[in-house]
Amino acid sequence: MLSIVVLISGGGSNLRALLEAAADAEYPARIVAVGSDNDAPGLEYAEAFGIPSFTVVPTAFADRASWGDELLAQVESWSPDLVVCAGFMRILPPRFVAALSPNLINTHPALLPAFPGAHAVRDALAAGVAETGVTVHIVDEGVDTGPILVQRVVPVLEGDTEFELHERIKTVERDLLVQAVLDIANNRIALTSRASSA
Ligand code: GRF
Numbered sequence: 001m002l003s004i005v006v007l008i009s010g011g012g013s014n015l016r017a018l019l020e021a022a023a024d025a026e027y028p029a030r031i032v033a034v035g036s037d038n039d040a041p042g043l044e045y046a047e048a049f050g051i052p053s054f055t056v057v058p059t060a061f062a063d064r065a066s067w068g069d070e071l072l073a074q075v076e077s078w079s080p081d082l083v084v085c086a087g088f089m090r091i092l093p094p095r096f097v098a099a100l101s102p103n104l105i106n107t108h109p110a111l112l113p114a115f116p117g118a119h120a121v122r123d124a125l126a127a128g129v130a131e132t133g134v135t136v137h138i139v140d141e142g143v144d145t146g147p148i149l150v151q152r153v154v155p156v157l158e159g160d161t162e163f164e165l166h167e168r169i170k171t172v173e174r175d176l177l178v179q180a181v182l183d184i185a186n187n188r189i190a191l192t193s194r195a196s197s198a
């Protein structure tokens with residue numbers, strides 16, 4: 001049984017999808033805790049499912065490194081097999097990444113390496129691409145640069161707003177993330193620094 005800590009910053013619909021999947025006894029992973037960098041609305045899903053949560057707010061620390069050290073201490077106190085960033089909107093400091101990667105993954109609303117960073121959906125729209133998508137990847141020291149585990153294409157429709165496109169992406173993303181965690185738990189995806197899938 002894979003134990004997971006999920007990190008969020010916002011609404012938490014990806015977290016909710018994982019919580020719902022993990023509620024099925026057949027799903028070989030369980031969420032042991034949820035962490036956030038703020039009082040994120042998605043923390044309500046952790047509460048609803050009876051999962052402990054913790055919040056580590058960057059402004060409470062002198063610098064990013066000390067924030068990251070506290071976040072790492074909180075995460076490691078749960079001894080997770082895997083940490084999943086699901087809408088976690090902070091760049092993780094080197095000590096955090098070094099301690100956890102490659103058992104540290106992120107979901108990103110674009111087909112990396114295209115459109116990295118915090119505005120991937122807006123950037124894809126601005127670029128006028130006909131299709132974008134979602135990527136689940138291992139987190140390394142870069143910004144959305146770690147080894148790619150799985151991707152799925154999502155069409156861009158005429159007249160899409162950023163919100164409409166992101167919602168379409170999220171419907172695919174939630175299924176892809178639940179499947180990716182399942183495949184990791186079943187060793188169909190091996191988490192190595194070079195990301196190979198069986
Ligand atoms: C997701 O699309 C994630 O890839 C991006 O922000 C969104 C978070 O959505 N970084 P939610 O909080 O899981 O609903």
